[in-house]
Amino acid sequence: MATARSPVSDMLMTVKSQELQRGMLAEMRNDHTGAARHFLAVAHLELVLADDYMQAGQADLALRSHLSAASCFWRAYHSDQARALFATLLQQYPMQAPIIRQTLAELERDYPKTDE
Numbered sequence: 315m316a317t318a319r320s321p322v323s324d325m326l327m328t329v330k331s332q333e334l335q336r337g338m339l340a341e342m343r344n345d346h347t348g349a350a351r352h353f354l355a356v357a358h359l360e361l362v363l364a365d366d367y368m369q370a371g372q373a374d375l376a377l378r379s380h381l382s383a384a385s386c387f388w389r390a391y392h393s394d395q396a397r398a399l400f401a402t403l404l405q406q407y408p409m410q411a412p413i414i415r416q417t418l419a420e421l422e423r424d425y426p427k428t429d430e
Contacts, residue, residue, distance in 0.1 A: 334386075337390075341389070352410070360382045363375075396418075
């Protein structure tokens with residue numbers, strides 16, 4: 315009996331969750347270098363997941379992963395890359411502009427950092 319393959323890797327989602335948790339714990343310890351490393355890993359994993367979701371026809375989940383990627387780039391001190399991704403998302407998802415702008419505003423408020 316064949317099992318149905320998911321278009322999105324469960325392992326990838328698990329690794330992403332683990333890296334996100336490591337990043338948040340490093341952030342709580344004020345380990346900026348460690349947090350940045352883990353958040354950067356999560357950002358790239360989210361980009362892969364976003365592409366997988368798009369190919370599976372799940373645009374809402376793709377947007378969620380893109381927003382997470384942008385947030386993780388921001389928290390990894392790659393705000394220029396995050397802003398570029400937010401700008402792209404505003405073009406790709408014009409109906410979701412309020413949530414995209416709100417996410418960026420919250421990052422600017424809660425994580426007022428610059429690129430290192």
